[in-house]
Amino acid sequence: MSFYGIGRGPARIFRRITMYKRTCFTLCLAALGATVASSATAQDGADEPRRTRVALGPQMVPSYPGSETLVLRPLFDISRAEAGEEFAFEAPDESFGFSVIRGNTFTFGPSLGLEGKRASDDVGGLPKVGFSVEFGGFAQLEVGENLRLRAEARQGVTGHDGFISVVSADYVIRDGDRQLLSFGPRVTMTDSKYQDAYFGISPAAASPGLLAYDADGGIQSVGATVGYIQQISSRWGIYSYAKYDRLVGDPGDSPVVVAFGSRDQFAGGIALTYTFGRGRK
Template identity: 60%
Template sequence: MPINSRTLTAAIASGCALLASPAAAQDDPSDGAKRTRVALGPQVKPSWPGAEDVSFGPLVDFATAYGDTPFEFEAPDESFGFAVATSDDFAVGPVLSFESKRDSADVGGVLPDVDFSLEVGGFVNYTVSENFRLRAEARQGVTGHEGFIAVLGADFITRDADEYLLSIGPRVTLADSSYQDAYYSVTPAQSIASGLPAYDASGGVQSVGVVIGYIQQLSERWGIYTYAEYDRLVDDAANSPVVTTFGSRDQYSGGIALTYTFDGGIF
């Protein structure tokens, strides 16, 4: 596949996953010998927020555990990050995420580019019980859209140690007016040039959705990791002429990877 901005974004994000694993920051070496699980495979994501088309990229996951302690649960849609403060129920830490460039050609060549977006922020996890976790994640774009975005989620988790893990949960995504303007608004000048109606997208709830993840160990070393995500644009994002003309209110993501578990660690 030719190298393009979206492929490069995915590759950079994959590398960051190796350096910013939440499990690596929280495990206690006193619990026993270190184990590492690495997953690698393909995934698809919307080409840009609100796109009808999807883009292919690598799916990389990295986790560590000690002794007989199972690998810590991590939802498939979490940004790359690590905990800096933990308790029995809470974990707090920084996150890093990316949004690939939206080219003018993606929207008929009549609207401006939205440059590659680097987003930095933080997360809070609250473990309600062994089988239920809440998470809030907030990020600020420092390039590209330069807007604010937050994701609220809950996950029901069922597992047999590391033999298998199934998770499913709802998601609500919120965005401020800067983020919404970048992808969904049409200024009067752009309206004249494009023929689209002028549109001012306000901040608020951008989408609602659900994420499902599944990990199955096939042998002592090998396993399968897969996930699927569906988001439905709502309110101002859903009604944007950018979406109704060039995109879709239905947003799909998914991937499948082969996992390999070995003794020791990468670092």
């Protein structure tokens, strides 16, 4: 499973991330409680006990698309595996989701994306963009033992109200669950509604320093993600990732990005993992 304003004062940063911290922390506690309960039940009497790995830590991400400043948000991941099986690979930057169709190499299911709000003060008085919730689905294909291809498509139902899709490929090198390294390219595509929300300037909002700008949609960014998991003991481990995206096309040329943001988008995080249950190590 698995995101500015630092130069404008600690108090403002705190207000901006409080909602995310509270929401994510509550979800983490709920998921962790359910995980402990289910793992205990499995160990007490199930014929086929399952293992659960929970990761929790901090990550630094852009507060909204095109921003040049990073904010602190929680990094949370949860993985399940049947007894005797390895944890399935999940890229650290993929959206929340679960499988409803799973074959030997093909997987399909729903996905959920979240995007932070953009305040009007962040972009010189341009319209704000509210907190965005995106619903959609994903499909992924495993090519051989080391390569996974994945496509996600989501529609925003709040905030930007636009459409976003991400195509990715990951090359995976692993030593069971003891160590895993993944890396691969990313291409993000968005429609005109999404791009106008973050990168466009309407005639009504234009000013002498910010001329009207219409973003037509298309490829928004290209980049790459690296993930690394290291098991320290049978229970404890480290989960980490680093990501880079480069804004291209209309988003990259946007006056909003030139004046208030950056074409270079960085993200990264590190978390401590704990594994419940017994099985493969």
